[in-house]
Amino acid sequence: MRNVEFVRHFTKYAAGSVLIRQGDTWVLCTASVENKVPSFLRDSGRGWVTAEYAMLPSSTATRKDRDIKKLKQDGRSVEISRLIGRALRASLDMAKLGERTITVDCDVLQADGGTRCASITGGMVALEDAVRGLMARGELSENPIVRRVAAVSVGICGGKPTADLDYAHDVSADVDMNVVMTSDGRFVEIQGTAEHEPFDEEQLETLRRLAKEGCQALFAAQAQALSDN
């Protein structure tokens, strides 16, 4: 596993702002709070968490055009934004959040594999900082965060089970699995994909175990980063 570092309060405006650096993968995760909810939740007393993932043009080896140039959000970014949103929603009791929307923006400054997982792991810290702010200002009386989530990518590279794949490992992996877990060892989301050769139950089992270990390390890092105000 690559070293992971959380720079909390990285920028000053968003309610939560965390720069996560996982090896050479750097994602700026910010959480912004609004006192309104999507129409399907209006008058439900429940809140919402949504996420937006994007890569800066210079975050990859070859410069990537901005979405606005093509007037189309990149398909991969759409898929990842939806995954991050689902993952982070699992950490909250929406009734306790009340009719608020927290938008977690995950902007990749530098990509070296595992950006979707780093976005979830870092976004969790930004989300918690935003919630702490709501509580400190008395806008929330009870903590809506019921568990933390973290995510790791695992894969089988050249026959060898590997956790926290960087870009070089990612492109060469036979199987690639992104796993979102809770600190009590349960699953929020599992996405395993056979890039080349289908995988069997044993490989799935191996990857699952590896993911669990990887997430435990990330939970420890999150806890330490969040241990002071």
Added chain:
Amino acid sequence: MRNVEFVRHFTKYAAGSVLIRQGDTWVLCTASVENKVPSFLRDSGRGWVTAEYAMLPSSTATRKDRDIKKLKQDGRSVEISRLIGRALRASLDMAKLGERTITVDCDVLQADGGTRCASITGGMVALEDAVRGLMARGELSENPIVRRVAAVSVGICGGKPTADLDYAHDVSADVDMNVVMTSDGRFVEIQGTAEHEPFDEEQLETLRRLAKEGCQALFAAQAQALSDN
């Protein structure tokens, strides 16, 4: 499991055209062949399979606006299109396909849960019909299809493991997993999502077994449908 039916040669223009009816879920899967590939494959000798998923406005209980009205492809459709494409690509040896692109369009005529899985299972049949056409016309000498894929949604609904979820089951499921398998019992893609409560290893194991059984039934149905020309 709901009854599944494949109407092959449903429409006349596409190289493969299959209406899959899985209970009240109806998807028109068509495969169209073009003698060109995306730029990243040019001069590689390899082919490509891509998929597009869309719902007709009247396919759901409440009419759904067309994407073109908002000038934005529905995020869920983007995510599903990418999944179908990855799943179907796993069935082919792209070197044997040669520099051709097969586009599999999955248009949902009526949605009652499991449309993404039906699209994969039915799209496989349309893809095979398209390939048979290429072989019959002598454009391909060797069959590029190295295995069939099929997909099933499984979930835990009210505590009870259930396969092939219809819409009523889908919305009430605690855990929802879409599994794409090969006929030899291996995995191409696993996507498990905890909608409400995270799931544990035992539940994952249960769903995996259930998915395997479900896919076996679908492989049998595919084989029968494809047994005559």
Added chain:
Amino acid sequence: MRNVEFVRHFTKYAAGSVLIRQGDTWVLCTASVENKVPSFLRDSGRGWVTAEYAMLPSSTATRKDRDIKKLKQDGRSVEISRLIGRALRASLDMAKLGERTITVDCDVLQADGGTRCASITGGMVALEDAVRGLMARGELSENPIVRRVAAVSVGICGGKPTADLDYAHDVSADVDMNVVMTSDGRFVEIQGTAEHEPFDEEQLETLRRLAKEGCQALFAAQAQALSDN
């Protein structure tokens, strides 16, 4: 004239759902009801009917890209959607419909000429089924349908007046005319276009007569299809 067939209640969600098969031209016509009207009719006590026409990518001999790919609705589809809307509105007394909008979606599953006319003729049946539903549920006390409409394409192909042009006839026609009529023999819309050589009054007269006969056959088929519940 090609054989015409109406499969009513083809799909289950829309208030009216009709698959019209006119030779190899197949259009799924569905009518959906909403209890609101466009802003220019608000508080007028009057209703509205609008139509949307689109072709599935695989409905034509060469696969057609989806509009969303170009972020632009196909110009021909815009023109046809507007024609269908005008035609179907002529069948209703909007004051009797009340402040409701009925959207008629015409999705071409397979195109072999005459899709805009089939959309009108089939859309009429879907619209009537939707209205019957409103009346059966007591939402309407009086039938707002004051007349049925049907449409036929006529043309002069190789010097010979021809009705209900399939694609092969359509592309070779010197004059091409789409005529929307009412069952009492009057016109709702006439659109005649000289593709190659301008046409004279005699030709117009011939086509008009032919269109009238064609529409009469379609009205008979509509009446029979709608004769049972």
Added chain:
Amino acid sequence: MRNVEFVRHFTKYAAGSVLIRQGDTWVLCTASVENKVPSFLRDSGRGWVTAEYAMLPSSTATRKDRDIKKLKQDGRSVEISRLIGRALRASLDMAKLGERTITVDCDVLQADGGTRCASITGGMVALEDAVRGLMARGELSENPIVRRVAAVSVGICGGKPTADLDYAHDVSADVDMNVVMTSDGRFVEIQGTAEHEPFDEEQLETLRRLAKEGCQALFAAQAQALSDN
């Protein structure tokens, strides 16, 4: 019929530039020539004419938002652009034009009814000026214009057949018909629409005669405007 005036050479850049003033309807029609054709005509030796119709925001009683604001071309403008293009193409022998595209832009400066017909009638003059320029510069040896076209709107307003409807007549018309004719009295396009009550054969006949007279007056005006260089 309202007075019609053609100001040729209104602006200086386009190959043909005509301001047509028909009562208070003013349309700037310009014809621009490019030495290329759409892909379906490449290497055919044939040319193409296309038209674009748009209204300035201030051309109507209530300011109209620009299309770009909604990122969508107004549906009515799409329909009218297509009509103008078909009409003007009927005036040319495309083989004689050679592989050139003439784009006729019809920008409505002020709209008081009949803008689509004025665009055709004025666009014809701009097109002819552009062709004269090609011939004067020796780029064309033979005149590709084989006939002139003109268009008039006719209608039945309060029971009274009326030609060249201004906006007040247009909105009150029971039947509204746009007719594109050639100077030898034949039809290029007929578009009749019953706004309120369907129309019968006798009314169609009346409108047709009226349109013929109207077009004859317009052909005379065109001929006079084009009589000098």
Added chain:
Amino acid sequence: MRNVEFVRHFTKYAAGSVLIRQGDTWVLCTASVENKVPSFLRDSGRGWVTAEYAMLPSSTATRKDRDIKKLKQDGRSVEISRLIGRALRASLDMAKLGERTITVDCDVLQADGGTRCASITGGMVALEDAVRGLMARGELSENPIVRRVAAVSVGICGGKPTADLDYAHDVSADVDMNVVMTSDGRFVEIQGTAEHEPFDEEQLETLRRLAKEGCQALFAAQAQALSDN
């Protein structure tokens, strides 16, 4: 300086409608009034002026595609629209205007350099005509126009300071400066750009003086044009 001419009341619908002809640069400037303001001014008692600048496709030597074709407003037009809006807002006391928005549309019919300046100079006259209308109808009791603005482009062309650059001068200018002034000789906006070689303080001083003289001539022309009703 080229001759400048203002044709007031050029079209009939807009509250103010002025065709400004400055040499071969022709811009139709219209001012439309709406009784609403952007959301950031709601309930402020203050009004707003905004501007939209666009070029007709045939206004330039080479035909220019419409923005809607690319689904993107031309970057230069965005920049110029914002400049015109800022310039015209400087002429009004927004509290006296009250909660109204005046939209000034500047549509270039023919471009021969200096279109942004002509849009400001002509837009001022259209704006004043719109305000006069509001006052004449008793909708405004006090004139919100506190000063007039006009704009001129100045530059150094082949070493020679030049005012009111036409297109030929504009493309060859070493320095190009657009200056918006008030009739009392103060500045609303200065935009100086070194196209080739940076400019020094002396050149800036020269251009500033030249711009002042140029604007004085334009203020005289505006005053004369507005001297009668």
Added chain:
Amino acid sequence: MRNVEFVRHFTKYAAGSVLIRQGDTWVLCTASVENKVPSFLRDSGRGWVTAEYAMLPSSTATRKDRDIKKLKQDGRSVEISRLIGRALRASLDMAKLGERTITVDCDVLQADGGTRCASITGGMVALEDAVRGLMARGELSENPIVRRVAAVSVGICGGKPTADLDYAHDVSADVDMNVVMTSDGRFVEIQGTAEHEPFDEEQLETLRRLAKEGCQALFAAQAQALSDN
């Protein structure tokens, strides 16, 4: 003037990557090189520099929606992108750059006034780093950078001339001027805008002097930052 800091080589992929921190204004400026030019420069032997400016959603006090959500690039961003591009182009001899395009992306991580000026000042350093890379790899034999540019915003706030406005000063400024200069004290671009009250020659003169001093401080900081490899 606020403290300014340049973090060179901030990210690893772009040819030049500089984080400029000017007080609480932070902009990530990256320069990417491509071996192609826009079509108007093809076969000219000359290169091009273009810039793209954008703000991260969380960079401002209130979260700002992404452009892609509205399918429209923010007008202010368009205007600023064009300004940055013009400014940076003034630093290069395009013939010496050869047929290459350098794209300078300026992504605002945190905005506290003066972001467009910081983008130019920081973008210059990124551009120089990219050019040094080209020279180090032998792709360029002669340095195309002929001068450095820097930019500062100056204004009159509460009657007091002020340089390097932060957001609080910016919104309260009576006059606001952005000045792009070269190290030899000449001007590349001057954009002065009277937000409230027009400004006179004396104020312009004061601001110009202030800008010159401000830019000199920035040139010193640039030189120091670039003094080592």
